[in-house]
Amino acid sequence: MAVTVEQVKEINPLVPIKAKVIKIVQETPDVKTFHITTIDDKKPFDPLPGQLGMLSLPAIGEAMFSVTNKGENHIEMAIKSVGQLTEALHEIEEGQEVGIRGPYGNGFPLDYFKGKDILFIGGGIGLAPVRSLIMECVRNRENYGKLSVVYGARSKADLCFKEDLFENWPKVPNMDLYVTIDREEEGWDGHVGFVPAYVEELAFQPQVTVLCGPPVMIKFTLPALQKMGFADQDIITTLEMRMKCGIGKCGRCNIGSCYVCLDGPVFTMEQLKELPPEY
Amino acid sequence: MMKIIAKERLPEVLQLLAKDYNVLVPAKFEGVSRFTPYSADVELALEENVLMPPKDIFFPQTEKMYKFKAKDKSLEIEELPVEKEEQLIFGIRSCDLKSLECLDQVFLTKGYVDHFYKDKRDRTALIALSCLQPQEACFCGSMGVDPQNGVGADIQAYDLKDKIGFKAISAKGQEILEKISGLLAEEEVTIPTFGEFNLKADIEGVPEKLQGMFDHPLWADICRKCLNCGACTYVCPTCHCFDIDSEVRGEDGVKIRCWDTCMFGEYTQMAGGHNPRPTKKERVRNRFMHKLRYFPERYKMLLCTGCGRCVVKCPVNLDITAIIKKIKEAE
Amino acid sequence: MKEITLQMQELARELLQKGEVNVVLGWEKGTFWYLSPPAFVDKPEDVERLVYDDYCHHNLSKYLMDYRYQEGKVAVFLKGCDSRAFNILLEDNQLEREKYVLIGIPCPGMKDQEKAKEFGVNGDIPLAKKCQECKYPNPLVYDYFLGDKKAADEAAATKEAKAKEYSDVEQMEKMTSDEKYDFWSSQYERCIRCYACRNVCPACNCRECIFDQSRTGWIGKANNASENQFFALTRAMHVAGRCIECGECERACPMHIPIMLLNKKLIKDINELFGEYDAGVKVDGVLPLGHFDKNDPEEFM
């Protein structure tokens, strides 16, 4: 039995449980996906799409990552090497024991998506949180309308989740994939260009959209979406802040009176407009 | 009628309570007063509130959370034994009781209970002490605190100049009072009138007004003298931000949590280098916004009790009452 | 000092009106009568906030680092110790001299704020300890000088001729090593590591302090006497030879830790070992620990 959200709240929420990394997938030169189970091969917790988990190598540190997918008995986290802990994580091998606690945050509002067409927009590692929702939609295909994914990275090598992009998802019914890279390169016959421009070029009908990527991508994609008539409550994104406790106590991940770890990380554009622009 | 004892006989009461509790009393050492375990040679400092707020009794500056052992691929995580000792704070003031209300909101509500805090809170009894007169930086009256009647104590003690009066508030307080009743006389008393506050702050409408002041030029002005040190937040009874860090020696390690402060740049610095609050303007703004707007929005109360510690201890006199005034006057 | 206050306001108004500077750094009255915190005046009509009285302790030179990358000039009032701080910042290549309009003012010594609080407004309040020991009350670098230069020079000459005051350090040196250790441990046990001492210090001007680089692991976040003393001793060594004795660290410390008692020990030893030296008096690129003499005392043979 996986630990449910309610059970997690009863145990000391700041103490991680022991878990182990059972599989490591090299996604790009600096992104790896880690498959994590408990010591007795169970799912450490059962996250909603978009929820977060606090992963630690206790001697080095602890950091919050979005859960990119869950399986029957494991969860997955795609992690880019950017700092001390993530560099150390990239050094570990399968079988490594780690600390984990969670799930944290609100996750995507699944009910809101039911029966609707959804446009997913991701840039670089920004596809990681979005993927958890895409996988949910793929698993329960009948609950959702048409799925469109626009995803871009700097180069072909930098595209995350290549297996999904080029093998798994193309087979999913009523799902369109638009993959782009920033610059022309040998062996690439797909689209070339930045995500915001590609989105504009594809001229989507207004629908629910989930976007996540580097700030510069968000900055230029938002006006494009608004021009196409997307409503603020239909533009959904996930935010990133430095976090320590994950349970809305330690203070640092606030945006105004919201704590990203607890009230986020998923926000609609409508909600973000109410918050101070400090993220 | 009130149970009373002559002030000079107060140690007898504390002595008796010390049999059942770890009694913490206000005491001063080298110019710094704080709650200190009671013993016969501790000199009580009852004239004014302690400099170091009682928050560290519930939320220590450094606290061990759990132990771990990491060797090659293996990891062991071990929770630490919980202390069982009952403790009792004598002499907590109304403003600091108010701060515990704020901390309770943070650590005990919104879906998660902080076990470390709750454990200590549950085994600590509180004897509040009324204030005789305001210190020069006190402004608790402006923050809705009654300096002579605290909220949330088990017993309210009254400073009657030469005597101390006791009134039980909670059932636990009643129990404690019975333990010491042999030392107390019963007497009709009048509670001395409390003097005028030297410092005031008109908080009326400030949280609402701040909703529209995120981009106000005021922040760029008031932040200029701030040194971005942590003095204000560390002496604040309500500031509760913390960091989690490990202490590692070889294979063994301890996870600790320790006070942190929104005044330090590193506080919000992300691994990739981005910092949402990169300069002192954003940090100063966040501190005051948190106290006066964000916290009221989230928990329906101010995150300032008017204790005046930051006014006294800020090395550059960045005075929250002056800032409240500036907010009120801002266009 | 009233006279100087008026001159300060006058000059500040003139500099702002002519657009020679964007902002003037001075002091203004604070919450209590014994506080005169830093003031930043950017409009001519605001100059009347500026004061010069017995409580203008704050060393304004450190704030100039905030203006390093901003357009335009900044005017700043400097007492003797503030000017030494400015020189140290020049020495450390933190500031460009031309960017700042320095307005020197003679300093009669600032009064002890703690004593002021204790004795009240009518009390006989002594000068702060660092001011009693001060040898350079007059600014050593300035573009303008306010007040009576001749009188100020005479007053300064007698102070400068005085022997340095180390009785507190000497007393400490006489203790046994266990006594010393107990003394310092008990002082640093109460350090809360708010870093006010560092942030206020003009000699602490590193772009990024090692104590802020948590990933290098030099200092843990845990607060205990050992880590606190590690911080204190590292900082003391780091400012050795550059401490200009403004005493701001000690004044800023909310926990009453006698930080200057460490700094003065180093100043005393530098003077004894490497010859007479007062930091920030001259800008000549010769800092005691950034420099050597082949004939330095030799104790390591």
Add this chain to the structure above:
Amino acid sequence: MSVKETSSNWEPKILVFACNWCTYAGADLAGLSRLQYPPNIRILRVPCSGRVNPQFVLRAFQRGVDGVLVAGCHPGDCHYVTGNYFTRRRFLLMQRLLEYVGLDPERFQARWISGSEGPKFQEVVTKLTEDIKALGPNRKLRDAQ
């Protein structure tokens, strides 16, 4: 480094910061010449005695070392021409500061030991070890763990 000791079997731990060009070679020579010196010495090779920061020394004491020796080339012989002159100033000062905060002065030493001074290396570290053995374990500046 965790140092656990009981009073009966206690042996001091002594850290030697040895400059690569002189003292390290001197220690090497002592070894090659089969000059015995106490096993309490841990040598940490540094490019120059001038590389040794005050915080290196403090950290050593924090983590349980009982004595520290900084050793480099004789004045005038520095591989980097002047590094050890800076060392000399820095540690003359630091030695006094450590004494001032209560550390026993014998516990922190600096010495000039050249590459040809194997016997001197032996003599210095032997004497240092004896001095520190006489003083007993250092508890000052130690962190709790």
